[in-house]
Amino acid sequence: MTKLDDWYDHPQYFDMVFRDETPAEVAFFKEAFDRYCDAPVQRLVEPGCGSGRLVAALAGEGYQCCGLDLSEPMLRYLRSRLRRRGLAAEVIQGDMIDMPVGDQIFDAAFCTFNTFRHLSNDDDAVKHLRRVADHVRTGGLYLLGFHIIPMDADPECTERWQASAGGTKVHVTLKVIDFDRKQRRETLRVSIKATRRSGAVHRVRSEFPLRLYTASQTKRLLAKVADVWTIREIFDFDYDIDSPRKFDDDLTDALFVLQRTGD
Template identity: 20%
Template sequence: MSYRRFAEVYDQLMQDVPYESWVHYTEHFFQQLDTPVEHILDLGTGTGEIAIRLSQRGYQVTGVDLSEEMLTLAQHKAQQANAPVQWLHMDITDMALTRSYDAVISYCDVLNYIHEEQALKQFFANAYQLLNENGLLLFDVHSIGYVDEFLANQTFGHVGDEVTYIWFCEEQEKPYSVQHDLTFFVKNGNQYDRFEEIHVQQTHPVEEYIKWLEEAGLELIQISADFHTNPGYDEQQNDRIFFTAQKRK
C-alpha cells in the first residue's frame, strides 16, 4: 500500500499512537543479544516516527517505504530532529540492498498491508538475507480477533477543526481481511478539501506466521501481545501480536 494524500493527515490522526512503546519493545530485545546492535532497517517506516526515535538513541537507521509522500515528511522531520536517518523509496517485498543489518523491524501493522501469501513469504525471505548472523527480525500484526471483532463491518469517525473523517470498514471474502473506505475533509483556508482513499488489510493466524518464519530460515524467539515484553498472547482477546525471530547459523 502506497499512501497518497493520506500522508498529509497521517501524523495528525496518529498523534496518540504509542511510538515510544515500540521503541521500548525493540530495545528490550536488543539488550538480550551478546553483540551490540548498530544498524537497523525499518521496513514500512511511514513518516519515520520510530526510525527517528531510534536514531536519536544512537542507532544507525535506514527507513524504507513505498510512499514517496510519507518519506518526504519523514525526511523533513528527521532534519528538524537532527536525526541522520537514511531514507529509501522501495517495495519492502522486493528490495535490492547491498548491505546487511543487525536488526530488521516492521511495526504498526505494516505486514497487514501485504495481502498475498507469496509476497509475505518473500518479505520473510528478504529479511533473512538482510540480517547479519544472529540479527533480529521484530514485527507486529493485527490479531484475528481484532480484525473480526473490532474492525469488520464497523464505522468510525472524527470531527476536528483541521481534519474530519468518516471511516467504513468492510469485511472481505478472505478470512481476516477488511477494506477501509476513508473520506477526509481537510481544512484549506476558509474551506475544506475532500478526498477519499481505499486501503485493504489482511491478517493471519499466528501459526501461519510461525510457519513462514521457519520456512525462511528464521528461528522464532518469542511471541507476545500489545507491547508486552513477556511471552504470551490470546488471538481473540489481544489486539496486536508481536513476533521476535533471529537469524541463526
C-alpha cells in the same frame, strides 16, 4: 472548500494518527534489543517506514537507521523531518518485497501496525521475510507486528479516533467495507476530516486491501521461513516486555520478536 484525496499523499495526517504510539514502541524496541540480541544493536532498517516517525525517533536515540517505502510523499516528509531535527538516516524508495538496500547488513529490522499485511499473498510474504533475513546479521532481530483476525471477528468493524497537532485537528474513521475470509482479504476505508486553525477543512479518503491472518495461518507462514527466523517471543501492542503472550487463538494484536538463525 473541501478536497477528497488519498491519505498516503498527506503524511502529516498519517503521522498524527500514530504519533502517540511512538514512545512506547521505541522504549520496547530498545528493551528487546538488550534482552534478545547477542551483540550491541546499532544499525536498523524499517521496510514500509511510511512517514518515518519511528526512523526519526530511533535516529534521535543514536541508532543508524534506514527507512524504505514506496511512497515518495511519505519519504519527502521523512527527509524534511530529519532536516528539521538535525538528524541523519538513509531514506530509500523501494518495495518491501525486494528490499533494495544494496549489500547492507543490519542488526535489526522492524515493521509494525499492519504494514506487513499489505503483502497480498503468501509468496510475497515469504519472499519479504527471506529478503529481510538476507540483510539482518545472524543473531539479529526482526520486530514484526500485525493484527491476527480471530475466527469470530466482526466483519463490519468501524473504529473512530481523534488527534491534534500544530493547530490542526483530525477525526479519523476506519471502516471494514469488504471482508472475504475465503480469499483472506479485508478492504478498509480510512476517512479523515482535518480542520485547520484557520477553519479550513480538508477531507482525505483511502481504500485498500489487507491480507487476513488467523493464528494457525500465521504459524504456517512462519514455519515456511523457520530456517532463517526463529520466534524468540511474542507480545501484543501493549509493549510490555515482561508480559509475553502465547501463540494461540486469543492472540490478536501480535508483535513477534523473530531472531535470525545461522546459515
